[in-house]
Amino acid sequence: MTAVTTVTAVTGVVEPTEQPSDRLFHAVADTITIAQRNLITLRRVPQLLIFSTIQPVIFVLLFRYVFGGAIHVPNVPYVDFLMPGVFAQTVAFGAMNTAIGLAADVNTGLIERFRSLAMARSAVLAGRTLADAVRNVLVVALMATVGFAVGFRVHTNALSLLAALALLVLFGYALSWVFAAVGLAVGQPETAQAAAFPVMAPLVFASSAFVPVSTMPGWLQPFAEHQPLSVVVSASRDLVLGGPTATHVLQALAWCAVILAVAAPLAVRRYRRAA
Amino acid sequence: MNDRDLAPAIVVEGLRKRFGDVVALDGIDLEVPAGTVLGLLGPNGAGKTTTVRVLTTTVRPDAGHASVLGVDVMRHPAAVRARIGLAGQFAAVDDNLTGRENLRMVAQLAHLPRPGIAARATELLERFDLVDAADRPVRTYSGGMRRRLDLAAALVHRPPVLFLDEPTTGLDPQSRSGVWELIGELVDDGATVLLTTQYLEEADRLAHRIVVVDDGRVIAEGTATELKSRFGSTVIEVGFSSAAGALRAHAVLARLAVREPEQSDSTLRVPVADGPRALMDALRALDNGGLAPTTLVVREPSLDDVFLTLTGRRAESAEPAPETTRGAA
Numbered sequence A: 001m002t003a004v005t006t007v008t009a010v011t012g013v014v015e016p017t018e019q020p021s022d023r024l025f026h027a028v029a030d031t032i033t034i035a036q037r038n039l040i041t042l043r044r045v046p047q048l049l050i051f052s053t054i055q056p057v058i059f060v061l062l063f064r065y066v067f068g069g070a071i072h073v074p075n076v077p078y079v080d081f082l083m084p085g086v087f088a089q090t091v092a093f094g095a096m097n098t099a100i101g102l103a104a105d106v107n108t109g110l111i112e113r114f115r116s117l118a119m120a121r122s123a124v125l126a127g128r129t130l131a132d133a134v135r136n137v138l139v140v141a142l143m144a145t146v147g148f149a150v151g152f153r154v155h156t157n158a159l160s161l162l163a164a165l166a167l168l169v170l171f172g173y174a175l176s177w178v179f180a181a182v183g184l185a186v187g188q189p190e191t192a193q194a195a196a197f198p199v200m201a202p203l204v205f206a207s208s209a210f211v212p213v214s215t216m217p218g219w220l221q222p223f224a225e226h227q228p229l230s231v232v233v234s235a236s237r238d239l240v241l242g243g244p245t246a247t248h249v250l251q252a253l254a255w256c257a258v259i260l261a262v263a264a265p266l267a268v269r270r271y272r273r274a275a
Numbered sequence B: 001m002n003d004r005d006l007a008p009a010i011v012v013e014g015l016r017k018r019f020g021d022v023v024a025l026d027g028i029d030l031e032v033p034a035g036t037v038l039g040l041l042g043p044n045g046a047g048k049t050t051t052v053r054v055l056t057t058t059v060r061p062d063a064g065h066a067s068v069l070g071v072d073v074m075r076h077p078a079a080v081r082a083r084i085g086l087a088g089q090f091a092a093v094d095d096n097l098t099g100r101e102n103l104r105m106v107a108q109l110a111h112l113p114r115p116g117i118a119a120r121a122t123e124l125l126e127r128f129d130l131v132d133a134a135d136r137p138v139r140t141y142s143g144g145m146r147r148r149l150d151l152a153a154a155l156v157h158r159p160p161v162l163f164l165d166e167p168t169t170g171l172d173p174q175s176r177s178g179v180w181e182l183i184g185e186l187v188d189d190g191a192t193v194l195l196t197t198q199y200l201e202e203a204d205r206l207a208h209r210i211v212v213v214d215d216g217r218v219i220a221e222g223t224a225t226e227l228k229s230r231f232g233s234t235v236i237e238v239g240f241s242s243a244a245g246a247l248r249a250h251a252v253l254a255r256l257a258v259r260e261p262e263q264s265d266s267t268l269r270v271p272v273a274d275g276p277r278a279l280m281d282a283l284r285a286l287d288n289g290g291l292a293p294t295t296l297v298v299r300e301p302s303l304d305d306v307f308l309t310l311t312g313r314r315a316e317s318a319e320p321a322p323e324t325t326r327g328a329a
Helices: A020-044 A047-070 A078-108 A110-116 A123-149 A158-186 A189-205 A221-226 A228-241 A246-273 B048-055 B077-081 B099-109 B114-127 B143-155 B173-188 B200-206 B224-231 B243-256 B275-288 B303-311
Strands: A005-008 A013-016 B008-019 B022-033 B037-041 B063-068 B084-087 B161-165 B192-197 B209-214 B217-222 B234-239 B262-264 B267-272 B295-299
Touching: A020 A047, A020 A123, A020 B099, A047 A078, A047 A123, A078 A110, A078 A123, A078 A158, A078 A189, A078 A228, A110 B084, A123 A158, A123 A246, A158 A189, A158 A228, A158 A246, A189 A228, A221 A228, A228 A246, B008 B048, B008 B192, B022 B037, B022 B048, B022 B063, B022 B192, B022 B209, B022 B217, B037 B048, B037 B200, B048 B063, B048 B161, B048 B192, B084 B143, B099 B114, B099 B143, B114 B143, B143 B161, B143 B173, B173 B192, B173 B200, B192 B200, B200 B303, B209 B224, B209 B303, B217 B224, B217 B303, B224 B303, B234 B243, B234 B275, B243 B262, B243 B267, B243 B275, B267 B275
Parallel strands: B037 B192, B037 B209, B084 B161, B161 B192
Antiparallel strands: A005 A013, B008 B022, B008 B063, B209 B217, B234 B267, B234 B295, B262 B267
16 A cells, blocks of 8 residues: 655656555545644643634523523423524534634645645645534534523434534534635634624624524515525424424535535645645 | 766856746856765855755756756756656655654655665664664654754665755754765765855865855856965954943944954944964054053954855855745745
8 A cells, every 4th residue: 555656766756556545545644644733732622612602602501591581482491493594603613713714724834734734635625624513513513411400402313402402513524624725725723713703793793693584674575584504594493393394404514515516626726836 | 097087077157047037047057076075055045945946856957058067957857867866945855754664765766675674774873873762653753863863864775876955954953063074975985966055164075166156147156275375364363451441442443344343332343354473463453552451362364254245145044945945946
């Protein structure tokens, strides 16, 4: 499984003898190496995880006990309506970490080192987004626990809840690629954070995450109804509250696919030119 | 010696690159024979880092050719990457990983056989005097330790060609000489090194040959000795008890000078061509003129003079330019 490249020094002719299977093996191994590296950071600086859950926890408390009483949702207790929205908000804001992390790597010159190594070129982004997905799994699990503590109940079954959480993590993964491109483009962690927020805010707040879309002004409703975060929230609600699930889930999966298909090539292009 | 030893390890021909309106490289040519150190000397923004980035395959030039060990940098970047090590200006190591974890990560990414990775990391930590700090996160390291780790990371996969981009910038003198010693050892082991620096002393001490670049062009090259004798001059420095004494000495010694002598207060600096000969003439002229200096110093030509002669600037006070602004490209 070694990559051998035969070179004739005089003519400069290179005959790559690396098999496609070796290439795939290296791409996977390098991706895991990078993901491990980013997860070590998570373990060593747990504040990163804690701080990124404080904000959604505050939102849960705020909407559950302060604003929630004023928000009327037909047929379900507000906390059950709220939690899928909070999950989506959490993974969406969590995706900003991808931008901040990659911008920091550009800034310290680590990306330059990676690009000068004979590693798989896809691995830096694939590893980073994989680590962020693992992180999102932890964060979503934590938020679900918080939800149960404040009275959130699943109306369907455990499997549907898992499916909803998996969909949310997938959505976070797709957004990570968007923010990978942003982080590489700006190259400064502080700028990355500042640049990510205005993109994120309308996605999170002009959505069905906290209030029913029907309460919004007419001009906003079409956007708020069909934008990706709302669709993902609707699909998650269908899964945990019951009712027909297929339409929203398929739409949510389609959104994830579209976001990935657009953002991943952009991020890869940015990576090639970064630093 | 076979053909490979005779062929230059690094060849750069007519390299051009612009970033927007900024011309970073304006036709750079250079060669580095295998097993030697080339010092790329120049002020910030001269094109040193861009040259390194082309050779390490992270920037594509607009025109020109570059090859490492006979492998074309543009056509076979992956093959080049397997043969080079890079230590940049920024000590590119992960702050949250330990020194050992950083080296293991680079070893894995360079596709070293897994069983040898732990031993290789330990070997490098020992060699770079990082054993005590090996299992501490890098954010607890001093600047010198970070730089040593960065250098170790560049060597993990035993690359035959090394690019060191300002390896001691920002280090205190003691750490700097520590890094110099390590680079010296690498060269003794047969590595080919391209070293960029703003420090003349560094080039003087480490480089077999020096290429001076400014504004993206090569403006001089040769050994340190050659450059000094071509562009530098011995300086006779005489001090008097008063400015009037220095002024009178100026009149007497001007004919010996290769350039206009510099006078500051009661001290006169006379650049001369042939040091010993000129010194004898100078002493005789001063004696005949009845002038007795209070101090007398003869300074050998330095690369500092070379730089001043060639660029009209002092090397270390040069203006920062776009090259150092990360992300500008």
